[in-house]
Amino acid sequence: MGGILGAGPGGAVVAVPAAVFAAAVGTALFFRGNLGRYGRIAGWQGQATLAVLATALAAGALAVWPLPPGADGLCAIDGGAPVLARPAALGELPGSWSTLALHIAAAAGVPAAAGALARYRYRRGFWFTLALAALIAVAVEAVQATGMLGLYPCAYRVAAVDDVLLGAAGGAAGWLLGSAAVRVLPRGWPGAVMDAMPPGLSRRLGGHLLDLVLWWYGTLLVVGVLLEAGAVAVGGAGAAHKTALVAAAVVFGLLVPLLRRDRSTPGRASMRLAVAEKGSVGPAARWRAAVRAALLYTPVTVLFVLDLHLWALLVVLIHGAPELVRRDQAGTADLVTGTRITTRTVVTGGLPGKLIRYQPSLQTGPPPQRVGN
Known part of the structure; x- marks a missing residue:
């Protein structure tokens, strides 16, 4: 197996999968937290919530992109990319004005989006937002200056104090933009709702x-x-990766769901999805969940082990075609095993953490009379 593993030690063999895996874990935790606190992500407030995730992923991409394919020659000149600790030093670097303008737009744009969302979505004050934007910029430059926290032997991108100043300025500008958005747009923070409706196709695809x-x-x-x-x-390395693929598919695709009450794999669990019995609100029987997992993940695992990655799309098509036309959104594996995909709330119960719970007053008599002057 070539690709990343073909680079061997000292290349992107750890850095690239670490960056993507960290982004996926962060995304999973984000969805798990928001769905658990507020319930279904939908409507304008849902779009604002997804904008927060997009901004976080953009900040991560800004910190690590572009990842070098290897370390050969990376540190040959002056031990890697320099750190520009003097303000206004970016303009002295070689390159076109268009490249510099693009760099400035990225360095200020991501913190600006964070600042706008801090004000509009989270109703944070100016100084908090300024500190947040500066912290984001410092974290980005730290990742760049350390060669992705030491995964590369030296820095592969220039880190500059100018980018921290641009990030702080972008955050301040974003806060002003968010203040204007508060006045003209619908409220940005979500209200908690019961997550009992059938999950949409995008949510199920996101889990997969x-x-x-x-x-x-x-x-x-x-x-x-x-x-x-x-x-x-x-x-x-190639044979070791294929062995790891099979082992992980068995553990996380089959064994873990059988131990969980919602019968979900890690990705679908982060989306708070569950496998239920057809016509029932309870979890699917373990044998049904096991057969469903085998129908879905066995062909995908075999195709990936054989390096026939694109052919796995055929499995998606075969399973997903009925979902597009059936009202109950059942896939082929669901029809064969008598299961349906629903939400964790339906199967295990529970309410969103931010849902306002009504509690009747313990007072039994008439309300006290207000005495005025």
Whole structure:
């Protein structure tokens, strides 16, 4: 197997899967937290919530992109990219004005989006927002200055104090933009609702996509760490990754769901989805969940092990075609096993953490009379 593992130790064998895996884990935790606190993500407030996730992912991409494919020659000139600690030093770097303008737009734009959302979505004050934007900028520059926290032997991108100043300025401008948005747009913070409606197609696809990314890049990361540690030879990295793929599919695709009451894999669990029995609100029987998992994940695992990645889309098409036309949104594996995808709330109960609960007053008599002057 080529690609990342073919780079061998000292390349992107750990850095690339670590970056993607961290983004997937962060996304999963974000959805799990928001769905648990507020219930279904929908409407204008749902779009604002998704904008928060997009901004966080953009900040991560700004910090690490573009990841070098290897370390060969990376540190040959002056030990890597420099750190520009003097203000206004960015303009002295070689390159076109268009490149510099694009760099400035990215360095200020992401903190500006964070500042706007801090004011509009979270109703934060100016100084908090300014500190948040500066912290984001400092974190981005720290990742760049340390070669992605030491995963590369030296820095591969220039880190500059100018970018921190641009980030702080962008955050301040974003806060002003968010203040204007508060006045002209609907409220940005969500109200908690019961998550008992059938989950939409995008939510179910998101759970499967998270499972796929966590599975593929998680196993790449494990093999990459073993490769760097010398526990796996470069020539045997491909076989080790295939073994890891099969083991992870069995553990996280089959065993973990059988132990969980919602019968969900990690990605679908982060979306607070559950596998229920057809016509019932209870969780699917374990044998049904096991057969469903085998129908879905066995062909995908075999195709990935055989390096026929694109053919896995055929599995998606076969399973998902009935979902597009059936009112109950059942896929092929659901029809065969008598299961349906629903929300965790339907199967296990519970209310969103931010849902206002009505509690009747303990007072039994008439309300006290107000005495005026």
